[in-house]
Each structure stands twice: as C-alpha cells, then as structure tokens.
Amino acid sequence: MTYTAAVRGESFRFADLRELLAKANEEKSGDQLAGVAAGSRRERVAAKTALADVRLADLVAQPVVEDSTSEALLAAHDTGAFAEIASLTVGELRELVLQPSFAAVWPRLAPAITPEVAAATAKLMSNLDLVAAARPLRVVTTCRTTMGEEGVLGCRTQPNHPADDVRGILLSALDGLLLGCGDALIGVNPATDSVDACAAVLEGLGAFIDRLQLPTQACVLAHVTTQLAALERGAPVDLLFQSVAGTTAANASFGIDLAMLAEGREAVLESHRGRDYRGMQVTYFETGQGSALSAEAHAGADQLVCEARAQGVARLFDPFLVNSVVGFIGPEYLADARQITRAGLEDHFVGKLMGLPMGCDVCYTNHVDADQDTNDDLLLLLASAGCTFVMGVPAADDVMLHYQSTSYHDVATARRVLGLRPGPELEAWLERVGLWADGTLLEAGSPRIPDPRLGGMLAELTA
Template sequence: MRFSHVVRNERFDFPNLRDLLAKANEEKSGDRLAGVAATSERQRVAAKLALADVPLKTFVDDPVIDPGVDDVSQLILDTHDRAAFSPFSSLTVGEFRDWLVAADIDQPVDWPVVQKAITPEMAAAAARLMSNKDLVTVASRIRNVTRCRNTLGERGVLGIRLQPNHPADDIGGIILTTVEGLLYGCGDAVIGINPVTDSVDSVSSILSSIDRLIAKLGIPTQACCLAHVTTQMRCMERGVPVDLVFQSVAGTQEANASFGVTLSQLREAREMAIEQHRRRDVPWIGEQVMYFETGQGSALSAEAHHGVDQLTLEARAYAVARAFDPFLVNTVVGFIGPEYLYDERQIIRAGLEDHFMGKLLGLPMGCDVCYTNHAEADQNSADNLLVLLSAAGCNYFMGVPCGDDVMLSYQSTSFHDAAAMRQLFGLRPAPEFAAWLTRNSLTLGDHPTGDDSAAGRKLLASAMSLVDP
C-alpha cells in the first residue's frame, strides 16, 4: 500500500507503511544511521499528515514485519483483541490521537479495554502526532498497577529501583550502598543489581545476600540480579531465591536472538519463578514476576531492524514485555549512546514517547533517565526529563549513588533526585514500603531521614552484620 501527501505543491510519496512511519518520526540519529529518516522537515511534515489519515485497521492488515519471518509480529497478531478493537477500527491515526488527548476528561475511560485493543504500531503512530506536552498529559491519566511483594503504580506513588552496583560484585559494598538508598526512601520498586560476572555462582551469591537482607530487615520489596535469563534459571534450579526474573528485550525476533533469548525461554523462566514463589515462605501479594528493560536503538545496534524505525521497534518490544505480565518495565533511554539518540532533545523526546507507548499498551512503565558521557547531554538534561516524566506519572526511576554508576560507567538519577521528585509532586513510596519506613523511624513527616539519624545507624549496623568480616 502506497501513501502520499502534498505540501505547498510538492508531492511526497511513501512506498509502504514502514517507510511512512519512519519518515513521520521525530529526528533521531539512529534512524539516520539506518537510512530510514526523513531527509527534510518538509518530508517529515508530509509524512505526519499522510499518517494522520491512515485507518488504524491498516496496522492489523499490513504488518510492518512479516509474521512469517518474525515471531514478535506473530505474537502481536495472536494477542490482539479484535473485539476490544472494534470501537476503534473505523478511526484514523489522527482521530485516535484526538480521542486520546480528550480521553478521561469528561468521563472515565476503561484503559484496560483500550490497552487490549491497541497494537504497538498503533501506539507508535499516535505518538508521532503528539507534542511533548500531549505525551505527558495522556500518560499521566493512565495507571498500570502491579503486585509482587508490594504494590506499584497507584496514583500518587513514585517507586525507585535501588541500583547498588559494585565494580567487583563485592557483597559488602552492595549491602552498604543498599542501606544508604533505603535510608533515602529508595528501593520500593526493586533492589536490582547489575552483576559484573554473569556466572551462576556470582549471581547466586548476590541474590542470596539481598534476600537475607530483605528478610532480616523485614523490607516489603523485591530483589533482582540483572543477569541473563538463563543464568537466573540455573540459580532457581539450585534453589536460590529469585523474586523477579530480568531480561532485556527488543522488538524483533533477530534482535532478541542477539540478546540470546527466545519467547519460549521467557515463558519457561516465568513459570519457574511462579512455581518457586509458591514454595517459598514469603508474603507475596501478587504473581507478577518479570522485569524487562528496553531502549530505542537496540534492534539497529544488532543489525536486526528490518528497515523499521527505532520508535516503532521500541513499541514492538513492549508487545514482548506485556505478553509475560511483568511487574516492572523500563526504558534505559539514553544508555545505548549518541549513535541512536544524539543529544538532550532526542533523549527527552524518546523518554516521553517510550513512557507514553508503554502506558498505552498496559505496561508498568518506568524509565532509567540517563545518558553516556559522549552524548550531547548533561545532568541538567536528565533533570529536565526527570521532571517531565514525574509529571507524566512514571511508575519508577533509578536510584544510583550520586547519579553516577561506577560499574556501568553512565550517568543516571540519584537517591536525592528521588526525594526531590516525591517532594515536588506530592508523591510517596509504595504503600507497604512507606509503612515500613514509618515503622522504622526512617521518615520525618513525609521526608526520609537520610543516614544522619539514630534509626539509620541502627539499620546500617543490623545490615552489615550479614557481611562476613
């Protein structure tokens, strides 16, 4: 199917839906690298205008990647709820965008029904026609609540992943950093460690140590070691406690293969985790056991993009994530590098797009507001996106000591940033976690005490007693 539009007597033709979506995307260095980006602003505007007139049903009838060669495309078709889609099937992309902007104003919207109706490509198409303000406004109205050891995503709640990475996987260093984050009210989303060594022994040691810490301090939160999914499965076979199973995912079968993962492996890992949870003596309040990370540009970096732009591929990664009912999903928006998101403007736009699409597709969407040191960005850039996403109702952010991850060598958000956003927007930690902070005298009013308190020193001493001398 071909598309065209005339702008000031100049006709622009787009040979297929894949090309139209790519040309309508906001400027991204990754799309230029892939050779799919608009070559001028006039062409970009023409593509947006043409896209606005495309019926939503086109995305069902004309997949951007052939399901015969890509299991993500097949997954999208298999999980699409056509009955839920029926009320939207006569809308164009432009009309759907207008409906989203007006939704939930005059009367409540049943967002779970909308989420079942929408395919990733529809969400990505609508995002292209929205301003940054639109992306923030619509996303702020959608709440996707999840439960594992605590409850995340409720209105008024901002969770934080405590990220106590250590350059040598030293257990003492990991626990010390974890306690510091807890004293600043971080860690309700997850205590999640990126291991230096992806071995069963190292990952088992990290998971067992954090599990002992959570049990000793009675913390209503979950632990995760962000090793490869197969390593975590071997840990479970050994009986090592796994609260959340982590894996990075992407929007094509080939890109997932580059991560060394298949949909069937993810399904098996989820079943293993649920079965282990049922055997463990832990007060679970839900069976959402998966944690996924994504990021625009991952499929391109793996040379597995099929000529599709990175925004559409990111949305397709969310189709993979939602098929496994995750507790957490986050886009690591500036981590891949300037080859894919060149500067502050592109990183901010991508973060808002990803969060909006994830929310619209029903995901418990968080964001690692981050950048690498060779990108045209700085901490003020991160602050800008952090504030915008807080206004948009992001489920959670990262909590990294001083915002500087010394193991992964990138810049993220700090414990202090978390406290600032909660104070600025009147937000609180997960309810079970907030109650734990209060019980342990780790808050003054609604604010964390930090590490300069008798209660904090007591907590630190209790935690460090777990570390071998």
C-alpha cells in the same frame, strides 16, 4: 499501498506503512544511521499529515515487520476490544487519548492497542501531549509489593559493583533505603554473567531483605538462563529479568526467544508457590530505542516502532516492571539531550497506552551531548507524566556500567517537589524504622531515632 501528502506545494510519496511511520518519526540519529529518516522537516511534516489519516485497522492488517514476533503479538491481540476503535484514524485516536475521559475507557482498550498503533499515535504528539496523555493511565502490579498507584514515584535501587562484591552492593542498597529508595526493586547489574556471582548476589539480597523485614523485590539482571541456573541451585528469584527487543532477529542476538521467556516465567512462578508473594507478576523487562538497530535486526523499521514492539513482547508475559534504558546505547541512536528527552517521553507514553507498568532509566553515556541537567529535566517530566519508577544510582554515576543516571537524592527531591511518595508498603516500613513521617522523608538531625537494625547493619557493612 502508497501514501502521499504535500507541504507548501512540495509533494511527498511514501511506498508503504513502514516508510510512512519511519519518516513521521521525530529526528533520531539512529533512524538517520539506518537510512529510514525523513530527509527534511517538510518530508517529516508530510509523513505526519498522511499518517494522521491512516485507519487503525490498516495498521493492524499490514505488519511493519513479518516474523514470529509479529505472529505472537497478533495472536495476543484483543480483537473484540479493537472493534471499538478499528475504524478510527491515527489522528482521531490521538484526539481521543488526549481527552480527560479517555482514562475511564482505557483499561478496556489497552489490550487492543498494538505496538504499531501506539507508536503511530506518539508520532503525532508533542512532548506536552505525551506527558498529559500518559499521566492518568495508572498500571498497578503486584509481586511482593505493589507498584503503580496514584501519587507514587517508585525507585529501582541499582547498587552495582565492579567486582560483584556482595558487601559493597548491600551497603549501596542500604544507602538508598535511607533516602526512601528501593520500593520498586533492588536490582543489580552483575559485572560477570556467571551463575556463581548471580547466586551469591541473590542470596545476599535475600538475606538483606529478610533481616530488615523489607517490603521489596530483588533481582540480578543476568541473562535469563543464568538466573534460572541460580534458581535451580536454590537462590531466591523474586523477579525474572531480561532485556528484550522488537524483532525475532534482535531477540536472537540477546540469546533468547519467546518460548524461553515463557518457560522461565513458569519456573519462577513455581518457585514462589507456598512463599510470601502477594501477586503473580514475576517478570521484569528492559527495552530501549536503538537496540534492534545496534543488532542490525530492525528490518527497516524505525526506532520508535521497534521500541513499541519490544514493549509488546514484554506485555506477553504480564510483567511487574518494564523500563526503557533511554539514553544508554549511545549517540549513534540518540545524539543529544533533545533526542533523549523525546525518546524517554515516547517510550513511557507508548508503554502506558499498551497497559504496561512503564518506568524509565533516565540516563546518558559520557560521549553524548547531554549532562545532569538533562537528566533533571527528563526526571521531572516523567514524574509529572505518572512514570511508574526510575533508577536510584549512588551519586548518579554507575561505577560498573560507566554511565550517568539518576541518584537516590534526585528521586527524593523529585518526590518532594511534586508531592509524590514511595510505594505504600515501603512508606509504612520507612515510618516504622524512623525515616519517614507525615508524608515526607525526615531531615538529618531529626529527633526520631531510626530502628537500631539499620545502624547495626551499617556498622557491619562498613567494618
């Protein structure tokens, strides 16, 4: 089926839904690199105009990518709930999700919204629309602790170390705790994908959590097979991590398939039985616009559609956390601050619309036209949009991955500015150890004395 629209007397024709969706996307260097982007602003406006009139039923009936991932996503589709909105157009769904009343019906409709439907809706929205529509959509999940409640901005502490030195990792994690960070997760990107290193860091983090009676989760972001091998050795695995993409071929480039993820999830659930876990959500996924294109596995689809499909893959496994590493892949995919900001807001909105506990690594690489002010801007926008969690990196500069993110101080400041808090369990812990009172982090020099266990651990780690 072809689609046509005219802008100021100039007519445009789009051969199919894949082309229409791609050319309705906001400007992205990755789409230009892939040769799927609109050739002009007029063509982009024409594509948006035509897309607004596409029925949701047609979007579901005509897969943009035909592969086993599409089959799995459609098999999980809630067709009963979808019947309520199938006759709507994309433009009508946009109007619906921008209504304050939408939050009341959204929990029922979220499983009915396919990745292509979510991505199409985002393409018709302004940045402010993306903030306003996402803000009331709260996705609450539970592993050891709870994330996603109203008024909470979570933080994944990211205490990476270039040599996977456990003491250095723990010192950085403790630094984050002193600023109220780590409620979502203490998650380490290993420098090497070895079972020995993964197991050592997991065991160190487990002992750290036990000693401080710390209400949080730990994770090492190694390949799923490496984590499962560490689990078989007896290392504690709170959350099973994996980067995922939106096509079967892109996931194959990561060395994974859906069956592997399902088996891994079951293994972690089995390891949790009889232990101190409050919830059954035991997976953590990272996504990011450009991943499928960088693997030459985007199947002609644009970056936002591929990102939404990656989030759809994550949804299959009932995740505790999902986040887009929005600016990490590089300028070939998101060229500058404007594109990174737009992509971050899109990724967050699309994930929340599909019912995901969506966070974001607000970040950029050093060869992109962006800076820390860029990160400050996007951090505040996402926090205002109800983002589930962001990253806490020492001084905002990851010494192992060599990119720029948000710091512990940035997270603490965003919470203070917007009146947000850590997750409830960590907030209570911070109060008990003397770091938090009356809804805020205590200032340095406060007369309250922090728990001596913190001082003792600090002394050991710095000896």
